[in-house]
Amino acid sequence: MKLIFEKGNKGRGCELLPPCDVPITEVNPNFKRNIELHLPEVSETELSRHYTELMKRTFGVNDGFYPLGSCTMKYNPKINDEMAKLPGFSEIHPLQPEDTIQGCLEVMALAEEYLCEITGMDRMSFQPAAGAHGEFTGLHLIRAYHKSRGDKKRDKILVPDSAHGTNPASATMAGFKVINVPSTKEGLVDLEALKKLVGEDTAGFMLTNPNTLGLFEENILEITDTIHQAGGLNYYDGANLNAIMGIARPGDMGFDVVHLNLHKTFSTPHGGGGPGSGPVGCKDLLAKFLPSPQVMKNSDGSFRLEYNNEQSIGRVKAFYGNFLILVRALTYILTLGREGLKNASESAVLNANYMMHQLKETFSIPFPKACMHEFVISLEKLKKEKGVSALDIAKVMLDYGIHPPTMYFPLIIQEALMVEPTETEAKETLDEVIAIYKQIYEEAVNNPESLHNYPLKTFIGRPDEVMAARNPILRYRAE
Amino acid sequence: MGTYVPNTLQEQEGMLHSIGLNGREELFNSIPKEVRLDRSLKLPSGRSEMEVRNIMTNLAEKNRVFKTIFRGAGAYRHYIPSIVKQITSKEEFITAYTPYQAEISQGILQSIFEFQTMICELTGMDVSNASVYDGATAAAEAIIMCIERKRRKVVVSETVNPEVIFTIKTYCSGLDIEILTVAAKEGKTDLSKLEAILDQEIASVLIQQPNYFGQLEDGEAINTLVKSCGAKYIISCNPISLGILKTPAEYGADIAVGEGQPLGIPLSFGGPYLGFMAAKEAMMRKLPGRIVGETKDSQGRRAFVLTLQAREQHIRREKASSNICSNQALCAMTAAVYLDAMGKRGLEQAAILSMSKAHYLADRLCEIEGFELVYKGEYFNEFVTSCPGSVDKILQVLEERGILGGYPLTGELDGKLLWCATELNSKEEIDNMIDILKEVVGR
Numbered sequence: 001m002k003l004i005f006e007k008g009n010k011g012r013g014c015e016l017l018p019p020c021d022v023p024i025t026e027v028n029p030n031f032k033r034n035i036e037l038h039l040p041e042v043s044e045t046e047l048s049r050h051y052t053e054l055m056k057r058t059f060g061v062n063d064g065f066y067p068l069g070s071c072t073m074k075y076n077p078k079i080n081d082e083m084a085k086l087p088g089f090s091e092i093h094p095l096q097p098e099d100t101i102q103g104c105l106e107v108m109a110l111a112e113e114y115l116c117e118i119t120g121m122d123r124m125s126f127q128p129a130a131g132a133h134g135e136f137t138g139l140h141l142i143r144a145y146h147k148s149r150g151d152k153k154r155d156k157i158l159v160p161d162s163a164h165g166t167n168p169a170s171a172t173m174a175g176f177k178v179i180n181v182p183s184t185k186e187g188l189v190d191l192e193a194l195k196k197l198v199g200e201d202t203a204g205f206m207l208t209n210p211n212t213l214g215l216f217e218e219n220i221l222e223i224t225d226t227i228h229q230a231g232g233l234n235y236y237d238g239a240n241l242n243a244i245m246g247i248a249r250p251g252d253m254g255f256d257v258v259h260l261n262l263h264k265t266f267s268t269p270h271g272g273g274g275p276g277s278g279p280v281g282c283k284d285l286l287a288k289f290l291p292s293p294q295v296m297k298n299s300d301g302s303f304r305l306e307y308n309n310e311q312s313i314g315r316v317k318a319f320y321g322n323f324l325i326l327v328r329a330l331t332y333i334l335t336l337g338r339e340g341l342k343n344a345s346e347s348a349v350l351n352a353n354y355m356m357h358q359l360k361e362t363f364s365i366p367f368p369k370a371c372m373h374e375f376v377i378s379l380e381k382l383k384k385e386k387g388v389s390a391l392d393i394a395k396v397m398l399d400y401g402i403h404p405p406t407m408y409f410p411l412i413i414q415e416a417l418m419v420e421p422t423e424t425e426a427k428e429t430l431d432e433v434i435a436i437y438k439q440i441y442e443e444a445v446n447n448p449e450s451l452h453n454y455p456l457k458t459f460i461g462r463p464d465e466v467m468a469a470r471n472p473i474l475r476y477r478a479e
Numbered sequence: 480m481g482t483y484v485p486n487t488l489q490e491q492e493g494m495l496h497s498i499g500l501n502g503r504e505e506l507f508n509s510i511p512k513e514v515r516l517d518r519s520l521k522l523p524s525g526r527s528e529m530e531v532r533n534i535m536t537n538l539a540e541k542n543r544v545f546k547t548i549f550r551g552a553g554a555y556r557h558y559i560p561s562i563v564k565q566i567t568s569k570e571e572f573i574t575a576y577t578p579y580q581a582e583i584s585q586g587i588l589q590s591i592f593e594f595q596t597m598i599c600e601l602t603g604m605d606v607s608n609a610s611v612y613d614g615a616t617a618a619a620e621a622i623i624m625c626i627e628r629k630r631r632k633v634v635v636s637e638t639v640n641p642e643v644i645f646t647i648k649t650y651c652s653g654l655d656i657e658i659l660t661v662a663a664k665e666g667k668t669d670l671s672k673l674e675a676i677l678d679q680e681i682a683s684v685l686i687q688q689p690n691y692f693g694q695l696e697d698g699e700a701i702n703t704l705v706k707s708c709g710a711k712y713i714i715s716c717n718p719i720s721l722g723i724l725k726t727p728a729e730y731g732a733d734i735a736v737g738e739g740q741p742l743g744i745p746l747s748f749g750g751p752y753l754g755f756m757a758a759k760e761a762m763m764r765k766l767p768g769r770i771v772g773e774t775k776d777s778q779g780r781r782a783f784v785l786t787l788q789a790r791e792q793h794i795r796r797e798k799a800s801s802n803i804c805s806n807q808a809l810c811a812m813t814a815a816v817y818l819d820a821m822g823k824r825g826l827e828q829a830a831i832l833s834m835s836k837a838h839y840l841a842d843r844l845c846e847i848e849g850f851e852l853v854y855k856g857e858y859f860n861e862f863v864t865s866c867p868g869s870v871d872k873i874l875q876v877l878e879e880r881g882i883l884g885g886y887p888l889t890g891e892l893d894g895k896l897l898w899c900a901t902e903l904n905s906k907e908e909i910d911n912m913i914d915i916l917k918e919v920v921g922r
Contacts, residue, residue: 003593006592012822015824016821017828021905022906025835025838033724033726037537037600037823039824044562047816051590054585056586057584059571059575059580060575061575076573079528079532081568086536097878102542103543117520130612130804131802131805139666140649165793165795168796168797170802172802185523215505218509221513267483270574271808272590272808274805274809275810313649314648314652315645317551318640318749322612324750336482337525338522338525339519343482347491349507353506370506388632388922394580395582405585414582418797425485460582460776460780463784468772473729474592474772475592475607
């Protein structure tokens, strides 16, 4: 398909702005742009059709089944988007006087109250813009806590080998050294190994629970206690909170700080990669270190932004976070309420178990006992015996009009496919997908060679990623 | 209660039975009793869509939407073409995930590739990433990009937006990076003070152009100083201004960053916004975040993919160049559609209008006794004035008339106002405010 730069013609464009009604100010030649600016010159018709073409080459939750493990690609309710577009939210300058932003502050206060209740935390900041940004912020809270106690030796963060890549990357960015904790053959944190790894240099432990294999850490209280006994703090990666809303809370499991992904659990859309929102909640012992400003309630019931927090870790971003994403999440929480959130989690876990149960005769599932909201398939045997990889299987799925599961993650499972159907899929969709998965498997066993060439029905076939990396073309240049 | 679960309770009973379970509780047998919540969440009950709409609308109405805004300071209200809102409301774009499956994600990938190209065009740089969270984190990431083993000090001008400086401080606080600041002189970076602190341990120097006070920095003189000590030069810029003002590349910058919000993104009470980062080719493999590249598919057709992923967290884990995963993709698309619609001519026009209105506003304000330009240098669309009498009182009167006046500065500049104008401010609006101010000051 042509780029927008290859469409249109010189002189074309849209008339969008009026003539100048005040004297024109000339730019001092010392500050004037001298290099040519190449932007597209297209009519509105061409522009509109260009993006309709791009739209057809995009696959969203609206297009079909999207079981990306650990990504919680649930349906994105339309009312949420409409509320975020209300001028009373979208047209508010972040530096308006406090008496003119009471609605925004109330949104933040309400969301804080509800999300603290859901997670068992005491305070929350909405400044972090995404999950990884939340991890970074939460780790800085841990750093500030130890520092405030004069405890300077604690420079290590423990991370399970099944963790998301962002966990160790965030720990490095926050200035910690990363220690990997092995998993047991049951797919859980190896408690004995953990006990040997903790010590006076342990700053904290990061854990996703249920973990990335879709398993609940049954020894969670012993795990968090081990860290506390060693003087460290426990960090909860909220990527998988969708399994346990209203059923169990990180705050009751011994976690001191959590981040949430509003763009996973709380139904806000992913936007092709963002914007998300990664609020960080914590127990009272860390509250004074939260990013500044914090929303506080005045005695007369109004709200203020409190900047006077001497021990705060400071800012992690300009202003107050991805506010319009928070508006969407609050709309969702108000819609579902206490029963609805619990029902969402129960239904997510049921859908995952139903799929896993129907697939476990056909596929190798390393932990087939019972899963939470997601489960992992391993195609190691198929790869070894038939030469068909997880990638091959995923690419066939594209031709069936369904999005493949997360591939090659978690890293501790060979040829992994990680399936998270979410609660917003109907039983008949699951049944259709189960049938497709089985059909593809059969094809892989009987006719393995044919599987290396899919997809055939998409706009492009498999792209040459090696060429892209060896000879990077990262922008268009006019001839 | 509202719900987005399609299956009825009856259907779910059937599903439970088919997998050999007697009830929903059994799904959670692996969660130990001690951590099970033995009560309902203390949240309101679910509500119908109509009820929720009322609650949210009432909350929105507790905010004040200003018809006229003369305030910027990091967030700018510009005209947003209708087509920008239309295109970025398409459900496919809104509900798609990060484009890991390239074959069904060419739309998102191509839009990012086009965005990267436009950011390179605006800034004059060679390569751009797919976006980071906002202008403040873009500046912080740029500073981290430039750190070398023997260069662990960075210089930040005090004329950079304070929210950006605070963010940089947090980002550097865990990384053993020393931040040196250079004071301002007459609203611009003090060149002699800058020269005095530069040495071989400085990794990079960050300035903002136009700076926080709206003043245009002497970007070339700063470049000469920065390069003489071998440091990298980072310029944070306002993308609208680049329609007419000199690019970071022309000043000799190694990295250009900025807040992309002015490019078609509403004020949104501060977010979601758009951080952009572009660099010289030599720094390509140090850029954080996603980058889209062009390649070919198995049949030789043009294709786009996420590339250079060996920098990223999902491959490199603790050795990654940054932890960023989710970015601001939909905001990047918004900026791209905005620039498509405006084109070169439109962007130039927006820049000229903004600059001209700001100068007209400044001239008219200075007609009133007590309002004076605090800095005498060249400026784009923001400037600082003194204020006759109480800042609070004047802003209060404007607020009552539906006008958001200049931003009240604090600290050494207490009692001064930072004003901003864009193409949205008509002559009539400006004249009207001047009349109001004359009335207040005259009283």
